[in-house]
Every structure is written in C-alpha cells, then in structure tokens.
C-alpha cells in the first residue's frame with residue numbers, strides 16, 4: 001500500500017545536469033532525469049523532451065532517491081506539543097527524507113486497526129512525505145498480550161515494535177516473531193533489559209560516576225540482542241534491531257547474519273558520531289536511549305555500517321518540548337531530533353573523512369532501508385516514484401533553527417557540509433532551500 005500523496009506532479013519535469021547517484025542501478029554519473037506524472041520516465045544524456053518542458057538545473061548537485069528513514073516519532077496522537085504528522089513530515093522534507101516509518105509509542109499507543117488508519121489518513125491529508133505506520137507488539141505497549149497484529153497488517157502497518165521499551169516476556173516476543181511470518185511483517189526491536197537499565201540515564205562508567213548520574217550498562221542492550229537473535233533462530237521470524245549502540249551488538253549481528261538468519265539492523269547518526277562526553281555539563285539534548293557510548297563503540301558501529309553488518313542509518317527522530325528538556329538531567333525525557341541533520345551529519349562525519357562513499361551513503365540511507373521494509377522507494381529506476389533529494393555535498397550550513405516543532409538537538413550550532421536544496425515526492429517539490437531560507441521561521445501548518 002503506497003501512501004497517497006496529495007498533489008502528485010502532473011505532466012513532465014526535467015532535472016538536468018546533476019550527479020545522479022542510484023546504487024540500485026549501479027549509477028553514479030552526471031546526467032538528466034525526466035519525470036512524468038509523479039514517476040521517473042527515463043534517465044540519460046539525450047532525452048527526447050519538448051522544448052517547453054519545465055526544467056530544474058541541478059548542475060554541481062547530487063540527485064538521488066529520497067532518503068528513507070525507518071525510525072521516526074511523529075507523536076500524533078497525544079504528543080502534538082512536540083510534533084505532529086504535519087510538522088514532522090515538513091521536517092522530513094527539509095532533511096531530504098521522502099519516506100518515514102512512524103513509531104507507535106504515541107498516546108495512546110498504536111495497537112489496533114483504527115490507530116493505523118488514523119495515521120494513514122492524517123498523513124494523506126497533511127503529510128509532506130510518505131508515512132508508513134508501525135503498530136505495537138503488545139497491547140498498550142504493556143508487554144503482556146499481543147496487539148491486533150494481523151488486522152493492523154491488513155490496513156497498512158509495515159512492522160511491529162514496542163519501541164521506547166523492550167518486550168521482556170520472551171514467550172510473547174517468540175509468539176510475535178512466529179505470528180508475523182504469516183503477514184510478512186517485520187518485528188523491529190528496541191533491545192534493552194529494563195531491569196538492568198533500572199533508573200539509568202546515561203552510559204554506565206567513570207563519567208556517569210563523576211557526574212553523579214545512574215548508568216545504563218552496555219549489557220542491557222546486547223543481552224537482549226542475543227535473546228532476540230536466539231528467538232529469530234528458533235522461529236525463523238523476521239527481526240530488525242533498531243538503534244544499535246555497542247560493539248558487542250555488532251558482533252552478535254555479524255554472527256547471526258553468518259548463520260543466514262533473517263536479522264537486520266540500523267544505527268543512528270548520533271551513535272555513529274557522538275560519545276558519552278556529549279552529556280557533560282548535563283546537556284539533556286544529548287540524553288538519548290540507548291545512551292551515547294564510547295569511542296570504541298563509535299568505531300565498531302562505523303565499521304559495522306561500512307561492512308553491511310549494520311544495514312542502514314535511521315534517525316530515531318524523537319522530538320520533545322523545551323520545557324521537558326529543561327528539567328533536571330535525570331528527569332528530562334530521552335530523545336533527540338534527527339530528520340534534518342541526518343544527511344549533513346553523515347556527509348560531514350563519514351563521507352568527508354572517507355569512511356563511506358556518497359554512493360554507499362545513499363545505499364544505506366535510501367536503497368536498503370526501502371528494500372528491508374518492502375517500501376516502493378530507494379531508487380530512480382524508470383517507473384519508480386519520483387521521490388528525489390537534490391543536495392550540494394560541499395556547501396556548508398550552521399543549524400540555528402529546525403523546521404521540526406521541537407528543537408532538541410545536540411547539533412544546534414554545528415557547522416556541517418551537505419545542504420538539501422530541494423526534495424520532491426511524487427515529482428512534486430515539497431521542500432525548496434531558497435524558499436525556506438527566505439522564511440526561516442515557517443508558520444505552523
């Protein structure tokens with residue numbers, strides 16, 4: 001089921017002279033793309049287009065399939081002060097993200113058909129990009145009883161997850177992995193032993209002791225990664241492990257893949273770039289779950305991504321209001337926003353220093369996440385949706401304000417390479433840099 005786009009572009013549009021990168025087609029060359037009625041019609045140097053075809057000049061820019069972010073909190077219903085489907089998808093468009101998989105830890109949690117239908121219809125009315133909802137694994141996210149999994153799948157839910165917390169009941173998790181096989185649904189898991197986590201608020205270690213804060217041991221994550229992989233092996237179910245943060249998890253996933261299990265994983269830009277040092281001075285915008293870890297973990301996560309042990313990058317865009325984040329560190333909620341910074345962060349911190357090529361970046365931020373979640377996205381092959389990001393990988397920008405309704409980012413004030421110039425969904429421009437910079441504080445929708 002493809003989310004409805006309000007105004008798919010009618011007629012033709014030519015995107016001319018950009019560096020077109022599409023890993024699925026093994027394409028990286030300066031060329032032209034012709035769009036017709038919201039789909040890619042053809043790619044090539046000499047396209048047969050009438051002289052009056054509307055044209056976008058993409059000289060010196062990269063033209064790629066729009067990013068696909070499989071971990072986004074849109075907060076509607078119940079958290080509209082933090083974000084809505086309208087504001088969150090505007091932030092996505094500004095970040096070059098054209099498909100988002102939305103998390104179900106809303107208030108109330110999304111555990112039934114009506115909830116999934118609500119997201120789909122609200123996104124069709126107000127969304128700027130395509131929204132693919134997930135439902136919870138357990139009713140009410142309480143970890144006791146399975147949600148209406150089959151019914152939710154039948155109306156467009158693409159995965160189930162109790163994200164924000166772990167399903168500690170192993171028998172329930174096993175049943176979820178078994179049951180979802182019938183519907184070809186993914187079980188996406190937040191790996192964290194809630195008892196080991198206790199009241200921890202940052203990485204466990206010397207820094208936590210020095211700051212007088214309770215720590216979350218690395219074992220809280222990787223013991224659950226190990227359990228979940230064991231249950232995926234037992235059931236043959238389809239498991240996706242989200243926001244991996246420690247080196248041991250990478251090794252466990254490497255072994256699971258070597259055995260041929262249906263296990264995939266994602267990692268966030270913040271876990272690939274920041275360490276626990278970012279919470280020094282009690283900076284609550286760097287308070288996130290799982291917590292930022294150590295340089296050894298950052299190195300292992302980068303290597304895991306490069307080698308494909310970690311399949312893709314996902315933002316875990318988790319908006320919270322300023323007043324919530326201004327509370328004392330221990331009481332502030334976990335989470336940071338990431339839709340608008342994911343592309344420039346990966347360009348600046350991983351592409352520029354040579355960890356990834358631009359093509360590998362598009363593979364891990366568009367092509368693969370689309371394939372893992374069976375979404376019609378991630379490529380510019382003729383006939384595919386004209387969901388496109390046009391960006392300048394060299395240009396610099398300093399983030400002083402975000403389109404998102406929330407501003408809780410540890411990257412505020414960072415100067416980064418990589419500027420999204422235009423985002424198209426179904427051939428329709430949903431974000432344009434020049435228009436945005438003329439209005440730095442867009443009015444709420």
Ligand code: DOR
Pocket residue numbers: 073105163164165190287288289290318319333334335336
């Ligand atoms: O930091 C986080 N924030 N981690 C999660 O798993 C949930 C998220 C949220 O919903 O705020």
